[in-house]
Amino acid sequence: MSQQRLGFRALRVGDGTDGRWAAEGEAALRQAESFLADEARTPEGAARARRLFEEHMPELVPVLDRLAAQLPDPALAATALTHVGTRPFYAACTATGVAGVLLRNYDFPPDECDRAIVSSTFLRPVIGMNDSGWGLLDGMNDAGLAACLTFGGRFVHGYGFTILMGLRYVLETCDTVEQAVAVFERLPISLAQNVVLVDREQSVTLYLGPDLDAPIRAGEPTLSCATNHQHLPVPERQERESRTQERLATVRKAAAADDPVATTRAALLRPPLHVDAFDDGYGTLYTAEYHPAVGRVGYHWPDGSSWSQSFAAFAPGEREVTAGRG
Template sequence: MALEKTFRAVAVGDGGDGRWAAAAGAAWPEAEKWLTDEGRTAAGADAARRLFDTRLPELVPVLERLAAQLDRGRLGETFLTQAAFRPFFAGCTQAAFDGVLLRNYDFPPEEVEGTFVSSNFLRPVIGSQDGMWGLLDGMNDAGLAVSLTFGGRLVHGPGFAVLIVVRYLLETCDTVDEALAALRRTPVALAQNLTLVDRERAVTVHLGPDVEPTEAEGGALACAANHQHLPVPEEQERVTNTGERLAAVRAVAESGDPGAVRRALLRPPLYRYGHEDAGGTVYTAEYRPAEGRVTYRWPGEEPWELSFDAFAEGSRTVTLGRRS
């Protein structure tokens, strides 16, 4: 079953001139449901803010600027720390090599913000926004790109939603090595896989509240789906086909041809249908961070390219699940 979704490209500057607040205010009624019950208490808010101040100190001025713009008091500030979020689990397949990162984001479409944002909080960053300032994937002006997937293990512990971790890496790191060092001191609440690429290196790293950051094997290729350890349990594979997807994307990535990976991501088994159920593929992104540009794609639709040099605000309604 196909359905329509509208995506927007929005430039928010440093977050202090009202542009970010206009979009955030509209998203707030749905977004604030992500907060845990504990996060709504004074003790929970204090703990979230302490964790943010201690582990993401460079972003503290941005947090305070955005919280003032959001104007939702302590609850808004706690939300923006992303240190008191309910668990959420996405799909996704991704591959990175030779300075290119390609990914599918799989999730229930109605729960995806659908905002491609250009910001300059600490530095120029472009990415797919969720959680009001977190990122599902993105790139910065230094030529670093980062993308997330769910790690497939149902564990939950103290730490940040991975959305704000992606934002933090892109705001503060120039290279993959710097990002890996930052991940070693940044607690993540759920099992997550991050794929990182710069001009010199690509790597997938497995994260979780119960494990140390671990680089996945893959040589010059960095590929990820929705598991961290093998073998994948039979029930998990039946529901998510994560093993099949990882094998498929790795096989095509070994060709070294980004075009071949791009085409594979737009068809099964990497492109996932069933958008009306657990959530199919919401978009395909191809980041070329050294060139400062990203292209979003959907089967049967015109691609949408955005860049640091040419970020044109606007909106586009696409049909998800179209069979091209």
């Protein structure tokens, strides 16, 4: 086990036209570009990515163009910011939607995460943990919809969008869980991913993958949980390394308690849900608690620190926290 001091930022970027997003955009582009596969770097690959984006996310095309135009290499930016044609990358994570609240741990190498809480108004007000330009690891919108990702545990790869852009798109264009489900039924996602969606009425877990004809809907109307496996048996070695089934059982038990939000929050801040492996370059970077019906989110760490943000009172700034329990 280990601990690591990590810096987090909260940024307000507006609709992307006034330079605030561009001030962060060059570094964000480098990260987004680092995930591009070789084919996407060719003129043919760039054109193919553009066509897929225009077909499936037409509402965001003007936003893509105005963001890319502000960066030093607009052509490369326009491809990288589609989040199409990327190489595989894998995270872990635990998530649950219960009592109208989305709670999740994000587990990843700290040097490969932006650690930026971003308030934007590209198409509508959205707050979330931004990554790779304008992708989202988790977030909520002003309609009361929240969403997050976890890795699906199956090492399959196809042509499509990263789940980060999938989350951005549904939060920009959807009001409800059912609308978001309908989007994921038509949206090509490049990796096996689990998505937890929460609104005022229900929560849903979706299993997505480039080899699935349609998303698999899991969970109950009032309780959805996801770790890092889907509909297939988990190999013994994978369970030893990821403890995905153990973590799923743990978060389900916490979410079924009399006070599910407080019990789940506490469980996410300790093993086995909280991962402390920073000596190996990997661990739980933050615990998020979204209350989308009231437009509020809190980020929590085992050292007792928390950072709250909301649509009503978003406060830009910086925080340094201790990740890991030591």
